[in-house]
Amino acid sequence: MGITTTPPTSVRWNGTSVPVYPMQTVDFSSLLSQEPAELEKLLQCCQTEGFFYIDLQGIDGRRMLDDQQETLKLMHRFFESPLEVKNEYGLVSPHLGYEPVGSRTGVLENTKDGYEMIKVSRDEIQRDSPHIPRNIKNSGDIKVLENAIAGSNIITKTILSALSTGLGLAGSSRFENTHRNHRPSTSTLAMMHYIPSEPVTAKNIGHQKHTDISSLTLLFSEQWGLQIRPPGAKEFGFVAPKVGCAIVNVGDSLRFASGHTMQSCIHRVVPLDPNEHRYSIAYFLRAEDETMFTDSDGRYITAGQWHDEKFYTFTAPEEEQMKAPAYLLLGGMKEDAEVTVKQAEVEAY
Ligand SMILES: O=C(O)CCC(=O)C(=O)O
Numbered sequence: 001m002g003i004t005t006t007p008p009t010s011v012r013w014n015g016t017s018v019p020v021y022p023m024q025t026v027d028f029s030s031l032l033s034q035e036p037a038e039l040e041k042l043l044q045c046c047q048t049e050g051f052f053y054i055d056l057q058g059i060d061g062r063r064m065l066d067d068q069q070e071t072l073k074l075m076h077r078f079f080e081s082p083l084e085v086k087n088e089y090g091l092v093s094p095h096l097g098y099e100p101v102g103s104r105t106g107v108l109e110n111t112k113d114g115y116e117m118i119k120v121s122r123d124e125i126q127r128d129s130p131h132i133p134r135n136i137k138n139s140g141d142i143k144v145l146e147n148a149i150a151g152s153n154i155i156t157k158t159i160l161s162a163l164s165t166g167l168g169l170a171g172s173s174r175f176e177n178t179h180r181n182h183r184p185s186t187s188t189l190a191m192m193h194y195i196p197s198e199p200v201t202a203k204n205i206g207h208q209k210h211t212d213i214s215s216l217t218l219l220f221s222e223q224w225g226l227q228i229r230p231p232g233a234k235e236f237g238f239v240a241p242k243v244g245c246a247i248v249n250v251g252d253s254l255r256f257a258s259g260h261t262m263q264s265c266i267h268r269v270v271p272l273d274p275n276e277h278r279y280s281i282a283y284f285l286r287a288e289d290e291t292m293f294t295d296s297d298g299r300y301i302t303a304g305q306w307h308d309e310k311f312y313t314f315t316a317p318e319e320e321q322m323k324a325p326a327y328l329l330l331g332g333m334k335e336d337a338e339v340t341v342k343q344a345e346v347e348a349y
């Protein structure tokens with residue numbers, strides 16, 4: 001199933017019927033002009049579900065959709081290279097480098113993940129001679145990465161600024177003030193390739209359930225696979241890729257910075273079509289490393305420490321991960337099985 005304008009309300013996956021959760025659509029051009037009704041809608045989305053579509057079809061956003069297409073071409077070239085070339089680059093730091101398939105826990109019990117990933121950080125691409133894999137390092141490639149990172153930064157900063165305004169924050173208490181462009185952060189562009197996986201037999205499959213470490217995540221994918229579990233929902237459901245739109249979600253850091261009033265929605269990735277290669281691009285806008293907040297365990301810590309602790313939990317073996325405190329992987333979000341799907345769907349509007 002491809003990109004769509006009118007998604008079905010449920011789809012069959014792995015022998016059962018799985019809901020497709022509707023999400024609100026926020027218009028990027030309207031946010032740029034801080035239109036009050038759009039700010040109100042955005043704030044509602046972040047406080048109730050933590051997920052929404054951002055419509056980029058206007059003249060201001062369309063260029064980011066072009067960047068997405070260029071990035072996809074570069075990703076194909078990178079991922080099709082021999083594993084030795086990709087491993088030679090390796091994982092330089094948690095937010096820069098290559099992770100092969102199976103580096104993390106998978107989406108189903110006793111499996112490893114089913115994706116490989118290359119990350120290029122915003123700080124790295126701005127260096128005079130950025131450390132980039134040799135198979136995507138010509139000047140055209142660097143321009144493509146630069147455009148993708150800068151465009152994603154503009155979109156996520158616009159959203160951040162609209163949220164500050166929507167909450168009536170002024171001066172140094174505005175969220176932008178802890179996301180200044182020239183301060184070190186772990187903000188990064190993650191490009192992912194999911195291999196085809198058959199749910200019953202695959203040893204490598206999908207992307208385990210989690211909340212994001214980021215403040216805001218901007219996700220581009222033309223393919224199905226993303227599932228969310230909105231607050232109060234009984235089960236995971238798909239979200240449909242939508243024409244001209246990217247998906248945005250609130251991450252742990254913004255949940256913490258908002259005094260835990262925004263939702264960092266639980267999500268995961270499964271192969272809807274087991275024969276398909278899936279490609280997705282995620283930009284993680286993160287707070288400056290030194291930013292302090294109170295986390296889901298009541299600890300007053302830096303954004304950098306939260307990032308590192310959660311990253312190492314994500315990459316730890318499954319047995320280790322089981323021992324990790326629950327507040328870490330899900331950022332303090334609760335998996336609520338009490339309500340019916342019908343209620344959850346109403347809440348998801
Ligand atoms: O690949 C996707 O669609 C989502 C990936 C994701 O959730 C993540 O990288 O945090």
Ligand SMILES: [Fe+2]
Pocket residue numbers: 210211212217267
């Ligand atoms: Fe995620």
